[in-house]
Amino acid sequence: MRKLLERWFQGLATSRRFMPELEEQRGELLWVALCSLFLVAFDVLRPIPFQLIIDSALNWSPNWPPATSAGAPREAPFLVRSGYTAAQVIWIGAVAALSTALLSALFQYLREIGMAGIQHQVTRRIRFRMFSHLTQLSPLFHARHKSGDLLVRLMGDAPMVTTMMVESTIEIGTRVLVALGTIGMMLHYDPVLTATMLAAIPFLAVAMVWTSGQIKTATRKARQKEGDMADYLHEAISATETIQSLGGSAHVVRSFAKSNRRSARAGLKSARLAARLSASVETILGVSTAGVIAFGSFRVAQGHLGLGELVAFVSYVRNLLKPVRTFSKHTEKISKGAACAERLVDVLDQEPDVQDAPGAVEASPDPRELVYERVSFSYKGGVRALDGFDVRFQRGQLSAMVGRNGAGKSTAAALALRLFDPGEGRVLLDGQALTTLQLTSLRARVGLCLQTTFLFGDSIRENLLIGKPDASEEELWAALKLADADELVRGLEGGLDSKLGSSGAGLSGGQKHRISLARTLLRKPAVLIVDEPFAGLDKDAAHKVARTLEELARERIVIVIAHDILALEVYDRIVFLEAGRVVAEGRHADLLAREPLYRQVVRHAGVGA
Secondary structure: OHHHHHHHHHHHHHHHHHHHHHHOOHHHHHHHHHHHHHHHHHHHHOOHHHHHHHHHHHOOOOOOOOOOOOOOOOOOOHHHHOOOOHHHHHHHHHHHHHHHHHHHHHHHHHHHHHHHHHHHHHHHHHHHHHHHHHHHOOHHHHHHOOHHHHHHHHHHHHHHHHHHHHHHHHHHHHHHHHHHHHHHHHHHHOHHHHHHHHOOHHHHHHHHHHHHHHHHHHHHHHHHHHHHHHHHHHHHHHOHHHHHHOOOHHHHHHHHHHHHHHHHHHHHHHHHHHHHHHHHHHHHHHHHHHHHHHHHHHHHHOOOOOHHHHHHHHHHHHHHHHHHHHHHHHHHHHHHHHHHHHHHHHHHOOOOOOOOOOOOEOOOOOOOEEEEEEEEEEEOOOEEEEEEEEEEEEOOOEEEEEEOOOOOHHHHHHHHOOOOOOOEEEEEEOOEEHHHEOHHHHHHHEEEEOOOOOOOOOEHHHHHHOOOOOOOHHHHHHHHHHOOOHHHHHOOOOHHHOEOOHHHOOOOHHHHHHHHHHHHHHOOOOEEEEEOOOOOOOHHHHHHHHHHHHHHHOOOEEEEEEOOOOOHHHOOEEEEEEOOEEEEEEOHHHHHHHOHHHHHHHHHHOOOO
């Protein structure tokens, strides 16, 4: 029992991390506690009316049993001594039993409603806290963790933690009080018979301790398997078009079937352990109840106990079994909740890789220069993306970073936003290291339009407002026009309120890219970094976007990351990267004339000299 309680308190200790979410429901918790106290009282009083009816109306006779164990005549029950007839006693007992049952049902209903409200609110707050924290963690964290597993933690683990904190704690607390009250009444009726019943407790404790630890371990493994399956489902559904184009549907289905079987086996193991615990508890309780009935009957025959008292005692035994069964049932929930709480705390304990430094200052509202000083950066696993990267970007120039895949262009762009920090060197904005600037103000100044576009399955308006939630209608259309996407949106039936499918389904790759570019331009960033702005665009659309970038570069720092190289003559300055280093920089014609490697990369991309 000690180990079981330790596990319970350990689970509750872990869940204390979520006490702020519970504190806001203090009023509702007090109401639920009050209802629970009334339920305890009604549970303890419930057998008394039946005892009164049997001993005072149905089975009262001064001659049976002939005498007590001491040989003295039996004293008449209180209601008989008070002059009540058998019929009156029956009616009094029936009304008392009915009143107890109705009031118990009423307070049970009120408690359940209150408890459900608390659980929903606490779960909502835990999910909000988890999601808020996840959005602050760097791309490096999300690269190390499967999105499906994080989704299971957010949607599946949070409710189980709430169940442990609210339902299990309230139920166990209520049933402990019921058990104490019941044992007190049993001792009042017959201490010897009570000792017989309580002899089963050590066996129950052994059964619970033996199984609860196994349930917790099995639950943790089952949740991990569910996370793996959810991640595979997410990837497979997102890649339906690719899978079908490769004719790989059958292979993907077989892979899912394997993952599904592993998850089902893990869940079944947890269910078997819970069933084993329930069966063990019921067996022990059944043996104990049978012993009480047999031994109690002999006690009645010997005059130690009245028949009504035996009926009441057996009823109290049944009352005592409820807390034991409740404890057994919630042992499983506590074990699962503790495992889930550990999984949530594992995420909450992850500190964001990028945070404001003490004394961080606001970024310059109108920066003129973005500088990389001997910057080096390696991804986990030792993959070196930048190695002594040294370059200066200025306002008034339309600059481009050009290089082969893996040269470090996208990594350099991410460092400008502090999605992560360099391992060596510094990135400066108007002479101030980015690590000394307030993160919110920095990201308000720097806008990054990624090559991999993502749109939510919501309206175009809502997707744009992510960039600037308070943007006006005029600002939305102006940003769309700059990205050459205004005619596209006007052509849709719902215009700005047109609903998109999941991940922007319903738009082509080029259309998604233009909407994404408009979202970035809506913020009017002082530093604009566009990762492959011409991807998926036809020639005319690409030239329109290029002219927009030229105009923006007059008043902003504009950097274009070019993977698929197009119209290189448009750039005032090209920074050519290779293996994370700046190999050369200058205008397109100059680089063609003096850099053989640049000439090779450009010709390989199909752009003429």
